[in-house]
Amino acid sequence: xxxxxxxxxxxxxxxxxxxxxxxxxxxxxxxxxxxxxxxxxxxxxxxxxxxxxxxxxxxxxxxxxxxxxxxxxxxxxxxxxxxxxxxxxxxxxxxxxxxxxxxxxxxxxxxxxxxxxxxxxxxxxxxxxxxxxx
Amino acid sequence: xxxxxxxxxxxxxxxxxxxxxxxxxxxxxxxxxxxxxxxxxxxxxxxxxxxxxxxxxxxxxxxxxxxxxxxxxxxxxxxxxxxxxxxxxxxxxxxxxxxxxxxxxxxxxxxxxxxxxxxxxxxxxxxxxxxxxxxxxxxxxxxxxxxxx
Numbered sequence: 001x002x003x004x005x006x007x008x009x010x011x012x013x014x015x016x017x018x019x020x021x022x023x024x025x026x027x028x029x030x031x032x033x034x035x036x037x038x039x040x041x042x043x044x045x046x047x048x049x050x051x052x053x054x055x056x057x058x059x060x061x062x063x064x065x066x067x068x069x070x071x072x073x074x075x076x077x078x079x080x081x082x083x084x085x086x087x088x089x090x091x092x093x094x095x096x097x098x099x100x101x102x103x104x105x106x107x108x109x110x111x112x113x114x115x116x117x118x119x120x121x122x123x124x125x126x127x128x129x130x131x132x133x134x
Numbered sequence: 135x136x137x138x139x140x141x142x143x144x145x146x147x148x149x150x151x152x153x154x155x156x157x158x159x160x161x162x163x164x165x166x167x168x169x170x171x172x173x174x175x176x177x178x179x180x181x182x183x184x185x186x187x188x189x190x191x192x193x194x195x196x197x198x199x200x201x202x203x204x205x206x207x208x209x210x211x212x213x214x215x216x217x218x219x220x221x222x223x224x225x226x227x228x229x230x231x232x233x234x235x236x237x238x239x240x241x242x243x244x245x246x247x248x249x250x251x252x253x254x255x256x257x258x259x260x261x262x263x264x265x266x267x268x269x270x271x272x273x274x275x276x277x278x279x280x281x282x283x
Contacts, residue, residue, distance in 0.1 A: 029212065036207035037264060043209070058204060075196075079162065079180055079189075083172045087163035091156075095223075099216055106212045113263035114213050117255055121217040124252030131245030132223055 014085055021077045021094045026101040028070030030109055035063035037110065092133035096126040140261055144209065150202045151215070152222030158195035160226075165189035210261040217256040224249050 039045065039057050046054040058064055081090045103122045107114040114122075140148075165188030172179050183189050206215045224246050230236040238246075 032204065033207050033212040036204055039208065041209045042205050076177075076180055079166060079183065080172065080174070082163050082166040083169065087159065091159055091163075095220075099220075102216055103213050110212060111264060112211045112213050115259070117259050118213050118217075121252040121256035122213065124248045124255065125217045125220040128245040128248030128250075128252060129220065129223055131241050131248065132227055133245075 014089075017077065017081045017084065018090065018093050018097070021074055021081055021090070022097045022101055024070050024077055025074035025094065025098050026105055028067045028072075028074055029098070029102055030067075030105045031063050031070060032067030033106065033110055035061040035067060038063065088133050092129045096129040099126050099129075140210075144206070147202045147206050148215070148218050149221075151199055151206055152219040153225055154195045154199035154202070154222075155219070156222050156226040158192045158199060161188050161192035161195060165192060211263055214256055214259070214261050217252050220249050221253050 035058070036042070039061060042054050042058075045057050049057070078090070078094065081094075099122055103114055103119070106112045165186050166183065168188070169183055169186070172183070184193065203215070203219075206219075210218075227238060227242060227246055231238045
């Protein structure tokens, strides 16, 4: 009975830590993608303004800084997760779940055309990453 | 620059994004598992972990990844870059099998096949479906031009 409760508590703790990594990571990646889309092709910017101009264009974007903040939170959540769980659990779980949340967020917030081909690819990669970990 | 057909350099950037993440994660895992258990009530000890060699190597790889990832996002959709770069997982599994002689189960082979097919699916479509800020030609116009050829 007690071992069952403890196992359930440790399951919810693991799920909570992985969910934190997934949500913060997705928020960071969508904000960063929005920033990069809003400034355009970096190769074109570098050709016009040099490497310094390209770096300046990136680091002065508020969306990018928001993305960096959430990515930093995701990074430290990942470190915390790796300290408590195996990479073979955290890596695939976070990677495959982030793929699904990112696909939904990209369609909703970045207005990307996520057609059947992209959904198929996202699901195949998501399940493939899960299988690869077992 | 056409945003639908990727150049050789753009494929190289996607390849680096793929490989640097699993290698960086492996370095972070090695560094973190060698440290004593860190409590959530002492978050500052996580900052100290950053200066250990394996964590530092992991961070260096992830910085390289981030620079390449940002470049990729400037000419491709997030929903294109994510699956396309998942090939790194396959690369690490094959490296472990052929170089380290690790055993790969049927389930893992199935995972490798699924990821490869998924990448092929997304790579066959357009890299970008939204207009870029400094794009001279919008993707829809580019489609129309290519169709007219």
